[in-house]
Amino acid sequence: MITFTLNNQTQSYSGDPQMPLLWYLRDAAGLTGTKYGCGMALCGACTVHIDGDATRSCRLPMAAVADKRITTIEGLDEKNAHPVQIAWAENDVPQCGYCQSGQMMQAAALLSANPSPTDEEIEQSMSGNICRCGTYPRIKKAIKAAAGSEKA
Amino acid sequence: MTTHSPYRRAFLKQVATGTGLTLGLTLLPKSTAVAAAQSADSHLAPNVFIAVTADGTVEITCHRSEMGQQIKTAITQIIADELDADWQRVVTLQADGDKKYGDQNTDGSRSVRRNLARLQMAGATAALLLKQAAAKGWQVNAEDCECKDHKVVHTPSGKRVDFADIVAVAATLPLPEEGLVKPKARQDWRYVGKAVRSVDMEKIISGTTTFGQDMAVENMLYAVIQRPPVMFTQPESVDDKQTKNIAGVVKVLQMPTASAPANFAPLGGVAVLADNTWSAMQGADALVVTWSKNTHNTYNSEAEKKTLIETAAADGEIVRQRGDASAALKKAQKTVSATYYAPLLAQAPMEPPAALAKVSNDTAEIWTSTQNPQATQAIVAEVLKIPPENVTVHVTLLGGGFGRKAKPDFAAEAAWLAREAGRPVKVIWRREDDIQHGFYHTVSAQHIQAGLDSKGNTVAWKHNTVFPTISSTFSTEANSPSSGELRLGFIDNPFDIPNLQLEKGKAENHVRIGWLRSVANVYHAYAIHTFADELAYAAGVDSKAYLQQLIGKPRHIDLAKEGAEYDNYGDPIEDYPIDTGRLLAVLEKATAMADWENRKKQQRHLGVAAHRSFLSYVATVVEVDVDKDGNWAIPNAYICIDAGTVVNPDHVKAQCEGGAIYGLSCAIGEISAQDGAISQTNFHNYQVARIQHAPKNIEVHIVDSNAPPGGVGEPPTPPFAPALANAIFAATGQRIHELPIPLKLTV
Numbered sequence: 001m002i003t004f005t006l007n008n009q010t011q012s013y014s015g016d017p018q019m020p021l022l023w024y025l026r027d028a029a030g031l032t033g034t035k036y037g038c039g040m041a042l043c044g045a046c047t048v049h050i051d052g053d054a055t056r057s058c059r060l061p062m063a064a065v066a067d068k069r070i071t072t073i074e075g076l077d078e079k080n081a082h083p084v085q086i087a088w089a090e091n092d093v094p095q096c097g098y099c100q101s102g103q104m105m106q107a108a109a110l111l112s113a114n115p116s117p118t119d120e121e122i123e124q125s126m127s128g129n130i131c132r133c134g135t136y137p138r139i140k141k142a143i144k145a146a147a148g149s150e151k152a
Numbered sequence: 153m154t155t156h157s158p159y160r161r162a163f164l165k166q167v168a169t170g171t172g173l174t175l176g177l178t179l180l181p182k183s184t185a186v187a188a189a190q191s192a193d194s195h196l197a198p199n200v201f202i203a204v205t206a207d208g209t210v211e212i213t214c215h216r217s218e219m220g221q222q223i224k225t226a227i228t229q230i231i232a233d234e235l236d237a238d239w240q241r242v243v244t245l246q247a248d249g250d251k252k253y254g255d256q257n258t259d260g261s262r263s264v265r266r267n268l269a270r271l272q273m274a275g276a277t278a279a280l281l282l283k284q285a286a287a288k289g290w291q292v293n294a295e296d297c298e299c300k301d302h303k304v305v306h307t308p309s310g311k312r313v314d315f316a317d318i319v320a321v322a323a324t325l326p327l328p329e330e331g332l333v334k335p336k337a338r339q340d341w342r343y344v345g346k347a348v349r350s351v352d353m354e355k356i357i358s359g360t361t362t363f364g365q366d367m368a369v370e371n372m373l374y375a376v377i378q379r380p381p382v383m384f385t386q387p388e389s390v391d392d393k394q395t396k397n398i399a400g401v402v403k404v405l406q407m408p409t410a411s412a413p414a415n416f417a418p419l420g421g422v423a424v425l426a427d428n429t430w431s432a433m434q435g436a437d438a439l440v441v442t443w444s445k446n447t448h449n450t451y452n453s454e455a456e457k458k459t460l461i462e463t464a465a466a467d468g469e470i471v472r473q474r475g476d477a478s479a480a481l482k483k484a485q486k487t488v489s490a491t492y493y494a495p496l497l498a499q500a501p502m503e504p505p506a507a508l509a510k511v512s513n514d515t516a517e518i519w520t521s522t523q524n525p526q527a528t529q530a531i532v533a534e535v536l537k538i539p540p541e542n543v544t545v546h547v548t549l550l551g552g553g554f555g556r557k558a559k560p561d562f563a564a565e566a567a568w569l570a571r572e573a574g575r576p577v578k579v580i581w582r583r584e585d586d587i588q589h590g591f592y593h594t595v596s597a598q599h600i601q602a603g604l605d606s607k608g609n610t611v612a613w614k615h616n617t618v619f620p621t622i623s624s625t626f627s628t629e630a631n632s633p634s635s636g637e638l639r640l641g642f643i644d645n646p647f648d649i650p651n652l653q654l655e656k657g658k659a660e661n662h663v664r665i666g667w668l669r670s671v672a673n674v675y676h677a678y679a680i681h682t683f684a685d686e687l688a689y690a691a692g693v694d695s696k697a698y699l700q701q702l703i704g705k706p707r708h709i710d711l712a713k714e715g716a717e718y719d720n721y722g723d724p725i726e727d728y729p730i731d732t733g734r735l736l737a738v739l740e741k742a743t744a745m746a747d748w749e750n751r752k753k754q755q756r757h758l759g760v761a762a763h764r765s766f767l768s769y770v771a772t773v774v775e776v777d778v779d780k781d782g783n784w785a786i787p788n789a790y791i792c793i794d795a796g797t798v799v800n801p802d803h804v805k806a807q808c809e810g811g812a813i814y815g816l817s818c819a820i821g822e823i824s825a826q827d828g829a830i831s832q833t834n835f836h837n838y839q840v841a842r843i844q845h846a847p848k849n850i851e852v853h854i855v856d857s858n859a860p861p862g863g864v865g866e867p868p869t870p871p872f873a874p875a876l877a878n879a880i881f882a883a884t885g886q887r888i889h890e891l892p893i894p895l896k897l898t899v
């Protein structure tokens with residue numbers, strides 16, 4: 001059995017240690033904000049924070065989350081008012097929305113490591129997150145807006 | 153149920169006598185009928201799109217599927233506007249699949265263009281009933297009343313009453329005669345034409361939306377299917393020993409075999425059912441299946457490419473003719489010809505297909521991300537052999553659709569498995585399933601020849617288009633482009649060339665062919681506009697100026713006069729003419745935005761294309777930078793769209809941005825087959841546009857227009873690839889005669 005913190009709550013797990021975190025989140029914990037898009041760490045839809053770092057949950061076995069702090073989109077901010085979430089809404093970023101949990105988690109991690117990223121740094125950090133709706137220009141704009149706001 | 157009876161009786165009587173509204177509103181919605189039972193007489197539901205509840209909440213039902221185009225928001229804007237409702241007191245519901253709504257097939261960029269007037273009428277009907285109810289109470293004339301901010305106001309006296317306080321009376325009134333219902337005048341619009349934020353925004357940013365992949369019900373099994381690698385082959389042997397050893401795997405089931413034509417039926421294969429997704433995925437991977445062979449096993453993309461190109465170079469079957477192109481070509485001062493090839497593509501919506509089914513003896517309940525809920529009812533009914541009206545289809549949000557989710561084979565799979573398993577089943581398509589077992593955007597080859605006179609004018613144009621047709625998915629006989637596909641940017645060629653001959657050629661299909669965002673417009677616009685640019689260079693004329701010259705004077709094109717079959721996207725040509733004036737206007741604007749005239753001075757490399765599709769006009773200018781190693785990037789794209797009347801300019805802008813980037817993906821992606829099986833599997837070998845490939849900056853201009861609404865979701869896609877190809881030529885002198893465009897050009 002392993003224990004870990006999920007969105008600030010202690011949890012334990014005793015199933016298949018090889019099961020990727022993504023499926024624990026979606027099927028067992030009922031946190032479906034974290035999405036499946038490729039299962040191969042190619043698209044970023046499943047991005048969560050592990051001890052604050054953006055991580056693809058589709059390739060992260062449960063064994064690797066022992067004693068870790070996991071944050072999903074549902075736990076990013078109690079009031080859903082993280083600067084990234086605010087900037088996403090204000091710039092009307094989402095189209096279908098499917099990729100956006102992953103985009104926001106990636107962007108939030110980027111900003112906490114680098115509060116004022118350049119265009120190139122944004123591209124570099126976000127290059128693993130596919131959006132088939134093509135919201136990239138607005139993602140960039142929103143990240144800059146969030147970077148400009150205080151909390152970031 | 154009958155507490156609503158006075159109104160309901162009146163309503164049904166009107167329907168019976170034919171005096172009711174002709175809005176396809178033939179029945180009270182089930183949901184509102186049920187709600188009415190709980191809320192006594194206080195519930196106003198004049199049609200299937202609107203209900204006003206006892207507390208005055210306006211419930212608006214969106215009957216089209218939401219896949220990112222923001223139709224839920226648009227429909228809410230349209231109806232809330234007629235009621236002048238307070239946005240905070242409006243909720244938007246998603247309709248189940250039901251004929252009572254009329255057409256629900258969310259493709260063809262027609263949700264707004266086919267529903268704007270109809271929904272304005274629906275909203276105005278509810279508004280009139282509320283005004284009549286208030287007027288009755290005040291003993292005044294309803295004509296002297298107006299809806300203002302969720303209240304009815306009697307203009308002469310200034311008296312006002314909240315919707316909540318008159319719903320009960322309004323619900324007892326008979327439906328007004330259609331002639332009495334007057335939608336608002338344009339200048340009075342409050343929400344339509346404004347950049348209103350998406351109604352789903354809060355849920356999306358908090359990760360609490362529900363897509364088909366997210367659905368779950370009690371006692372549900374998760375299914376992953378190993379489908380035949382080659383279309384219509386079947387398992388010859390199945391070894392599931394390892395699969396059954398995997399913890400969580402509950403059942404292994406062999407799906408029924410599929411046969412031609414494909415339709416929307418399941419593809420067959422072997423399904424692994426488990427109590428979680430991961431076990432089902434592992435179980436499917438662990439299956440050892442040997443597959444039968446059929447004629448499709450010989451399908452190879454390389455060989456097909458040769459065949460298609462040869463067919464395109466030969467004479468085709470003439471589908472439109474003006475003058476004598478062959479004779480004019482012989483007499484021409486100069487001739488130019490080129491062949492364009494574009495590969496298969498997968499729509500690859502970010503959410504792979506998924507469906508949950510719960511089945512009893514003779515009913516089925518489905519939750520799925522479908523673009524086409526009524527077709528979903530039909531195919532599920534067919535698979536289960538029950539009547540379609542016994543199938544309830546709940547439409548979840550769609551994580552993108554792009555045409556893939558208009559073909560609900562995934563829902564039929566779930567229904568069949570749920571019946572066999574005796575438990576609810578959610579079918580999850582892995583990304584690999586999506587890439588390898590799709591309904592593909594077809595592969596195509598086109599050959600164009602043109603003749604120029606001594607002044608450089610194009611006097612002859614001969615264009616042959618060859619591709620496996622979408623019709624082959626529905627008929628085993630179909631082996632040449634259908635008129636439905638030819639109408640998409642081919643037969644409606646707008647160029648003013650005296651001798652024009654358009655032809656088509658035969659091609660066999662070996663995979664399921666389906667539609668993808670803007671469909672045949674993608675490859676037709678690519679070939680036509682890349683070739684137009686080639687002609688400009690051949691004539692020694694500026695590309696934009698030459699394109700203007702090819703389009704010719706502002707005029708309405710009458711294809712019927714040339715004997716061409718054209719359905720104008722299903723809308724009347726009188727309302728939506730092929731108007732070259734509008735095409736020239738978007739071209740002018742987009743090039744002005746790009747500072748086209750000064751590009752050479754500024755050493756910027758631009759390419760342009762302008763294309764009419766889905767009754768809208770889009771011109772795109774792409775700017776390209778190429779470094780010394782051949783890597784290219786797009787610093788800027790400039791897009792001008794004329795979509796007639798628009799409901800939400802910010803969302804139209806978003807569709808232009810996204811449609812352009814989707815067009816970019818179409819230019820760099822490739823699906824191919826080897827021995828009948830698709831070679832690509834996931835995003836490492838199926839290239840789609842990522843943030844670093846996308847234009848760094850996209851400027852969009854929306855033409856201010858009172859014209860009837862055109863399509864928006866698809867028209868921005870087709871001009872992108874040719875504008876990009878032309879910009880690459882401007883930068884490098886390399887012509888893109890073949891897609892995909894490599895991310896690194898050979899220099």
Ligand code: FES
Nearest residue numbers: 037038041044058
């Ligand atoms: S699902 Fe994990 S990166 Fe795509």
Ligand code: FES
Nearest residue numbers: 097099131132133
């Ligand atoms: S918003 Fe649809 S995939 Fe990104």
